[in-house]
Amino acid sequence: MSTARSTELTGLTAAQVAAAVAAGEVSAVEVTAAHLDRIAAVDSQVRAFLHVAADEALAAARAVDDRRAAGEPLGPLAGVPLALKDVFTTTDMPTTAGSRILEGWRPPYDATITRRLRRAGVVLLGKTNMDEFAMGSSTENSAFGPSHNPWDLARVPGGSSGGSAAAVTACEAPLAMGTDTGGSIRQPAAVCGIVGVKPTYGGSSRYGLIAFASSLDTPGPLARNVLDAALLHEAISGHDPRDSTSVDAPVPPVVAAARQADVAGLRVGVVTELGGEGYQPGVLARFGEAVELLESLGAKIVEVSCPHFTYALPAYYLIAPSECSSNLARFDAMRYGLRVGDDGSLSADEVMSLTRAAGFGPEVKRRIILGTYALSSGYYDAYYGKAQQVRTLICRDFDAAFEQVDVLVSPTTPTTAFAIGERADDPMAMYLADLCTIPSDLAGNAALSVPCGLAPEDGLPVGLQVMAPALGDDRLYRVAAAVEAALERRWGGPLLGQAKGLAAPPGRGEASGTGEAGGIGR
């Protein structure tokens, strides 16, 4: 295969790849090889992957080609490569959750998400880097070192699904899977200039997902455009009897909604509390323009107050650590993972304490201690109990808002991508990255981030967050697809077409962007 053809293949959307494979214009093996080449060329700088499964990926691609040759029907994503967050169990690849305590672990079973992707003919390229146990907003909490933002390698790609976001942004894969507990899909998508979706809680299975905070953890798609995200959303969703919190309801028609791309008559609420002081001026400027754009497309804009959203961050940092302190008790050095200090003289209890001290990083330790504190008798009512009541009040704010409007919008993050190291040992500063995304996690409803331009002060991507009621996931796609189409008409192409560095389309190299996303020209 020529280099030019290989480069061209990595720039295709997932929908284009699937169509080309189905039509026999290109083989799944060729597509996979092209992406493996791209990974080999750029991942020493991006560091999106913890493990690349080249042989297994090529074998999976060959199986798709064989099925096509045999005349079997192929699904809508057959032959499309995907980067899988290293929190989903995989029998043929290590699964570490970014932690030393699971280094080299080979799970004995596949997650439901993994199984559904394989069944759909999706080609798993490897496992992506993440903050340890998904606790963080930058991938700096990975035991294996940070991933880098392809727009500017000195900056974070967001987190915790930062490896997945970086892989898609740098065209190492057209699709990736992430998980969202406090914003871990939408926040990295926003700071990398791609699309990321947190489905309704229970809409995507948690079976085989290494647990962080079980009442919040939600798997979801990352992609370079809205339609691709919808195709992946549909492929992974649906009831799973192995997850007792899985919703037994039809999957919302997300692909149809992405194709509809129409907001005429839709009522859009701007959340008063998610903006203003503490937000980067360029983020607010692009967000304001996106709202004007929605109005120009026929949406009806109203301002909506959700007064308890200002308490979402503190409530989250009690609920998530509490659940994590319980979930991570399973890492006891007995049945799998790391064991240290087993010298014949130390007790199981001592070995457990030494192993956990050696195997967990600082943020995981902080959250386990915080959660243990919040759940202790004497503090339970004042902290965990109160946080659960705040969660109810946040849900009621959403319910009241969705009586007036069809969707809510806000910036996805208060700032653009920050520098690696800037917030690494300042937990509260790091936590603020999830300020706008946490309310939807606490309520369990659906939310998405779609690029809405570049902040003029630093030339980095800004995300527009769209929030919809539980099981109203299709509304997200209607709005995001309409915004994406209108902005691409203005810009003359996708946002990544204006990117610098490794976020630039493959083949264009280091050429600097000349488009209009930095300021909407008319």
Added chain:
Amino acid sequence: MPITRDEVAHLARLSRLALSEAELDHFAGQLDVILTAVARVQEVAADGIPPMTHAVPVVNVFRDDVVVPSLPREVVLSQAPAAEQGRFRVPRILAED
């Protein structure tokens, strides 16, 4: 309501984390800042507000009691830190005295 270094040491013992003296010093300060910030939930008047534990109100999810194959023993034990005679080998669980 500040959290003391002694309290952090106690919580670390409860959580089975053998933290170093330097970690205890470092975390005590950071946890105090975090706890002060999250204590804001106490400002909300929430008398009579029910606690929310879960986003989806599902209760008692049952399935048919059908036997399915277990994971193969050798596959599971291959990932254990130590195995012996087809079982997990663990450090001693009882004290000498």
